[in-house]
Amino acid sequence: MDQPRIWRLLDTGFRSAAQNMALDRVILESRAQGRCPDTLRFLQFARPSVLVGYHQQTDQEVRLDFCQRQGMEVNRRITGGGAILFEPSHIGWEIVASREDPFFRGSPEQGARLIAEIFCQAIREEFGLPFSFRPRNDIEIRGRKISGTGGTAEGKAFLFQGTLLVDLDIWQMLRALRVPMEKLKAHEVDSLMERVTTMRRELGFIPDAARIKEAVARGFASALGVGFQVAGLTPWEQARLEALLPQFSSSSWVDRPSPVSQRRSLIKALHRGDGGVIRLLLDLDSARKRIRSAVISGDFFAFPARAVYDLESRFKDIPARMEEVEILLEGFFSEGSSPFPSLGIQDFSQVFRKALGKIPYLELGFTFEETHDLFPVGGSLSQVLGRG
Secondary structure (H helix, E strand, O other), X not given: OOOOEEEEEEEXXXXXXHHHHHHHHHHHHHHHOOOOOOEEEEEEEOOOEEEEOOOOOHHHHEOHHHHHHHOOEEEEOOOOOOOEEEOOXXXXXXXXXXXXXXXXXXXXXXXXXXXXXXXXXXXXXXXXXXXXXXXXXXXXXXXXXEEEEEEEEEOOEEEEEEEEOOOOOHHHHHHHEOOOHHXXXXXXXXXXXXXXXXXXXXXXXXXXXXXXXXXXXXXXXXXXXXXXXXXXXOHHHHHHHHHHHHXXXXXXXXXXXXXXXXXXXXXXXXXXXXXXXXXXXXXXEOOOOEEEEEEEEEEOOOOOOOHHHHHHHHHOXXXXXXXHXXXXXXXXXXXXXXXXXXXXXXXXXXXXXXXXXXXXXXXXXXOOOXXXXXXXXXXXXXXXXXXX
């Protein structure tokens, strides 16, 4: 019988944000250069830390003054995606491996699904929780996000990572990230909070971190057909960490401007139809004219309830154009019987049209609040301006 391949099981413990982000770079470089074996890494943070994605602008995503007052660290990931709050209770997990491994030779999307589903299966078997992967990068329980994922590559190696929310101070998260809560009504904040869950919420207690890590390692060992050997950083990795730490601690890294200009806006719209009321909240990157995410709520029925989350997931980082919205709505409603018995595709199309119709107001300098009180007479805004 062939002996299983041996991977490194690396737990780097509680570290600062700068150390953890530098270690992502160090271990990826080490694997790309053949200096270390394929690795499953666990990481945690010594204190609450806000991490922006590689392509984001820190001051656009983070309330820096709040973080400073709270003693929270702020740093930048080497992977893309959105800003997150990483608390000491959260468990980070990473696969750093060779891209030439037959197990990972598919597309990046296929690799992401494969690894995420192994993680989901490991948690399902250990805790009985219905974890599931939702492309592109979320792990959920019944439609509520409990782990984000992301990755990057260098040479012949790749890094794929996830963050498991064990517990969460969601009010601290909303205040640390630049979510304009002061512009949202209570029910809108509640709607945002309902889209996130934690191990504590699902289990009724905080599971031991060691139990989670053991379950995840066992799941990957079984699925990949590998054995794990517990080991620390190599001497080369330790030296490389010390060399890179000043860079990852510097303002030039943390506050580095994005190569793509970003300007974040929130747009609200409401549609009253015969079958109910739909409220839409769009998180808009107005500089790039892209919808970052959508939150749909209101007075209507959905069967199953998670159908709302399934619909919302279609509107992540898409062009802020009605043609694109209508294509996605048609795709959703063509997959089977409608989960919204009293609402049709036209209802959702109308509320998106109302929201996107407010973008020109923002471009003219009106504020988020003012867009709710402006109603063009005699046509759309573009039609009215065209007659001016």
